[in-house]
Amino acid sequence: MIEFQGVSKVYGHTTPALEDVDFEIKPGEFVSLAGRSGAGKSTVIKLLIGEEQPSRGRVFFGQYEVNKLTSSELPEFRRHIGVVFQDFRLLPTKTAHENVAFALEVAGRVQREIDELVPQVLDMVGLADKGVNFPNELSGGEKQRVAIARAMIHRPEVIIADEPTGNLDPFHTWEIIKLLEKINELGTTVVLATHDREVINSLERRVITMDRGRVVRDEKKGKYILV
């Protein structure tokens, strides 16, 4: 489903952010991308969603060769992926309901469908009663759940979460991880980039460990071991 083939990424003349990265993720997997800050996790995600182009190598997502997509092909491609960020990236002037609905609106879905789907997804992330609240009226964990609801609303094949618990306290961290596990159980592939050792170790799922732009370990039921 997702495949990196000999991918390198160099910014300017500095040391490479990624060097010769190879891995494959199959449908339905829950994969953690582990590593310290600067190990290359975020670069992998940027390449995967087409926000950056690799300096060398190829990135595949289903039938798409991501590195070859033009800027006008990217929007359609991105509707197959749901992305969750550390800083939530919610629109501050829209309510939770409107933020989630926005992902469907931009995809050109009809209003009736939007009115039907949004409450269902908000209910699934446990925010059925928070739809009318603006982001500044929500806690960090609630904001991240709105972001997850938005990422899931058009039933993407994969959810990519880049340090989704980075801004959260331990209680809300577990809430979000449990939600991601639940999404995965429903059949959606999950790629979780994190440097949180406890989270990775408790998941007991596949772990791809990165260090200085390279994949240093790829284990089926892995642990986060610092190199």
Place this chain on the structure above:
Amino acid sequence: MFTILFRILKFGMKGFRRNGWLSTATVAITVLALMVFVGLILFRVITAYAVVSIQDKIDISVYFKSDTSEDQILNIKQSLEKLSEVKGVNYVSSDRALELFKSTHESDQAISQAINELNSNPFQASLNIRAQRPDQYATIAQYLSAPNLSTYVDNVSYAKNQVVIDRLARIIDNVNRIGWALTLALTLIAGLVVFNTIRLAIYSNREEIGIMRVVGASNALVRGPYMVEGIVSGIIAAVISLVLAMPVVYIASPYLSVFIPGLDIFRFFISNFAVLFGYQLLFGVGIGIFSSFIAVRRYLKN
């Protein structure tokens, strides 16, 4: 398709309302630019009117020897009228010249008496010639000095007025050239100021554009609302600029007609209101759409 168009319109109108201060600033800057623009249009009208009224005052007169018959003069008149440089020729017979002189000096007893005491008419028949452009008088004067005509011609006023006519021709030419240069330069500056304001407004929304891109918004849907905002700003600015310009033109109009008699700039403003509004809309909306299109482009690359 219709859903997307409707949403572009909805997001654009919402964005315009929500970014209250930014929208106000953009409209205000566009109003200033449009005021400059309408000012330039009126400036061109005023200078064109002034140039035409000065041009109308320039002519040359050919005075014929007293033994030249009226037929011969009318033949010359006809031949002059065939010249492409000539705009009009007016024949003044010696009798008509005397009549005009008398009526001009009606109130002056001494002159009237002196004229009446003369036995013959001292005035010569003449042709008053107006050229299409002031720089063409030299060619016409040259035509009149040809041997077949010079036998009838006593004198041509061009020689006396040559310096003045040439200077006026140069001034008129310069006014036209400077007018165009000024119009182009100020329109460009006004356009750049509006462009920069819109660019800054869109820059402040770059995070929102990033979010739209991440959730899979098409380029048209990201760009469209900003273009709608540009159109709305342009329309509002066009209306405000003309509403503000109206009293200014009304107050300035009588002062201008002192300098350029016959010019009623307020009447021009009112009778051409629709055309002026069209220009303002075209400029305001055009710069709004163009600026938004260019400013958003850089955020659509990835």
